[in-house]
Amino acid sequence: EPEVTQTPSHQVTQMGQEVILRCVPISNHLYFYWYRQILGQKVEFLVSFYNNEISEKSEIFDDQFSVERPDGSNFTLKIRSTKLEDSAMYFCASSEARGGEQFFGPGTRLTVL
Amino acid sequence: AQKVTQAQTEISVVEKEDVTLDCVYETRDTTYYLFWYKQPPSGELVFLIRRNSFDEQNEISGRYSWNFQKSTSSFNFTITASQVVDSAVYFCALSLSGYSTLTFGKGTMLLVSP
Numbered sequence: 495e496p497e498v499t500q501t502p503s504h505q506v507t508q509m510g511q512e513v514i515l516r517c518v519p520i521s522n523h524l525y526f527y528w529y530r531q532i533l534g535q536k537v538e539f540l541v542s543f544y545n546n547e548i549s550e551k552s553e554i555f556d557d558q559f560s561v562e563r564p565d566g567s568n569f570t571l572k573i574r575s576t577k578l579e580d581s582a583m584y585f586c587a588s589s590e591a592r593g594g595e596q597f598f599g600p601g602t603r604l605t606v607l
Numbered sequence: 608a609q610k611v612t613q614a615q616t617e618i619s620v621v622e623k624e625d626v627t628l629d630c631v632y633e634t635r636d637t638t639y640y641l642f643w644y645k646q647p648p649s650g651e652l653v654f655l656i657r658r659n660s661f662d663e664q665n666e667i668s669g670r671y672s673w674n675f676q677k678s679t680s681s682f683n684f685t686i687t688a689s690q691v692v693d694s695a696v697y698f699c700a701l702s703l704s705g706y707s708t709l710t711f712g713k714g715t716m717l718l719v720s721p
Contacts, residue, residue: 525707537652537698537711550708585652592707593640598652 496520498599500586506605507576515571515602517586526569527587527596528561530554537585543569544592576606609634611701613712620689620719628684628715630699636660638704641675641682646714647695658682689719 499518507513519526528540541551543561560572569588573580583603587596610633620626632641643655656666658675666673670687686693696714 527707527709529709536713537700537709539708539710542707544707550706552708583650587652589707593702593704595642595654595657596707596709597654598644600649600651603650 496522498586498588498597500584500599500602502602503600504603504605506607509578509606510575513573513576513604515573515584515586515604517569517571517599518567519569519586519588520597521567523588523590523597525549525589525592525594525596526561526563527589528571529585529587529598530582531585531601532582540571540584549592573604576604578606580604581606609636609639609701609703609710611699611710611712613697613699613715615715616713617716617718620717622690622719622721623688624719625685625687626689626717626719628686628697628699628717630682630684630712632680632682632699632701634701634703636703640702640704642700642702642709643673643682643684644698644700644711645695646698652698655684686717689717691719691721693717694719 501516526543531537541555542549583601585601586599589596612631639660641658645653672685674683698714699712700709
């Protein structure tokens with residue numbers, strides 16, 4: 495069964511460093527998303543991406559964040575200068591259509607020290 | 608703005624009991640989609656169901672059933688004859704037609720003990 499994959503599973507970084515989280519969405523899906531979940535809290539939407547551009551973004555997704563689809567399979571989230579409060583689980587998701595079922599990857603746990 | 612409320616923070620049951628997880632949503636849109644996701648202790652988010660706002664038929668899938676009532680803006684989830692493997696955090700979520708953002712509730716942690 496096709497699934498969304500994410501690497502790495504856990505990333506530890508120093509405050510101020512740049513990180514890139516990687517995702518491979520399900521191959522025939524057209525919509526891609528990033529969400530985050532601070533430990534013990536609810537899942538929060540960051541950004542959606544379609545047709546090589548951002549279609550929606552939340553207030554959390556400020557200038558420190560960017561997304562890219564560098565090739566036909568990968569979808570990345572970059573945080574330029576990490577802050578302590580960026581520590582969270584980051585989930586990538588994909589769907590065939592807008593409003594369709596979003597299938598989530600296993601997540602990347604980001605720890606900012 | 609839309610909102611999803613899961614008032615039950617944590618529920619504990621004994622195996623084989625039935626349990627209902629509540630979800631109440633708020634939106635002014637007439638077309639929207641409702642979802643349930645399961646997050647087991649391993650942390651991944653597992654899709655369970657998607658419902659559109661025009662389909663109020665209840666759905667049953669094995670031990671799982673969902674009761675969608677537009678009149679009360681609720682989309683409740685019942686697990687029949689619960690099992691230890693059902694222990695997880697369950698999230699209800701909402702998206703609006705024309706948008707892809709999922710708005711999640713805070714989740715309900717279900718603990719099923721043997």
